[in-house]
Amino acid sequence: MSHSVDIAALANLLQEAAVKEILPRFRNLGSGDVRMKSEAIDLVTEGDEAAERLIKANIDAIAPGAVFIGEESVAADPALLDKLAGADLAIVVDPIDGTFNFAAGLPLFGVMASVVAGGETVAGIIYDPLGNDWVIAERGSGAWMCRPDGTQERLSVTAGVTVENMVGVASAGFYAQAERRIVMGNMAKVRMATSYRCAAHEYRIFAGGHLHFLMYQKLMPWDHLAGTLIAEEAGAYAARFDGSRYLPAHTNGGLLLATDRDSWEELRREVFTV
Structure with missing residues (x-):
């Protein structure tokens, strides 16, 4: 791929954020650790913010010069989102997708990152902290389930039905x-x-x-x-x-x-x- 981002390193960074900042807080959030954003079903937790800080602090080593666009960074600075379309290279991160579930103690949340080059998505990673596995795709190379023991399985959607x-x-x-x-x-x-x-x-x-x-x-x-x-x-x-x-x-x-x-x-x- 021409985007020059080490996808394995990015995948490992998502795992590191989960191990250090997300999992220790799961079912362990204090009363002040969850806040409402736009409405009662739109939440942010200390886990979201801490995980995004960790990823952002380490992203330049993986994707030098890339524009970093994280959900919580954009919440703090909405103008950041406008940089995505014109960026030569951008890393887009959702530190905890499924924050409502995470805050409710439901084990259904993930960490996501995508690589955008020249206005196109060229790679994507979805990490499941509880299953400790990744689903990863690079454009033109298929979609893969990657397990921590190094094994990989190619993914395919099911057949169409009525x-x-x-x-x-x-x-x-x-x-x-x-x-x-x-x-x-x-x-x-x-x-x-x-x-x-x-x-x-x-x-x-x-x-x-x-x-x-x-x-x-x-x-x-x-x-x-x-x-x-x-x-x-x-x-x-x-x-x-x-x-x-x-x-x-x-x-x-x-x-x-x-x-x-x-x-x-x-x-x-x-x-x-x-």
Whole structure:
């Protein structure tokens, strides 16, 4: 790859942040360690902030000169997000994806990082601190489950099925109420639609062949760049609701991923049109 980022070193850095700053706080947060951001379901913890500080402090050794874009850094300085589209090289990090679960003591959270070069996502990593394994993709090289013993397994999405047999993830919380009613009514057409409140694990299980679709409306890059690349490298079809490619600069327009293009078109037509 031409992006000159040591992906193995980046993967190990995510693990280090989890071991030192995230896992010791899991089910061990004090009353002042959790704060609300935009609303009651949008939280930040001491774990998020400490993990991002550790990653940021060590990123220059792995990706010299890269723009660092972390979820908590952008929360503190929203203008930082504008640097992503024009950056020659950027590292985008979600220190704890699934903060609501983490704060509630639910073992469903992850650490994500993506490498963006010239406006394109070229690598993505999703680390599971509790399983101590990584799902990693570099563009053009497939999606891989990487275990701590060094073994690797190539991932592939499952085969397509009819809409009434599809099981997937759909997050309808950011629709306006009238549109939400339509979409949630349409979701009765699929076999099951759920949300694990953790894009990291939703992308992992989709790429691993356990779901037929993922749908998101709010597109913050730290939530979706790594997972979308991993899903595409596992054979999925991904696009925004208008059919356009999802790129690092996009923060709206919705995102739908399916096992193949025909399934994507059918889901878009039957379920996610408002």
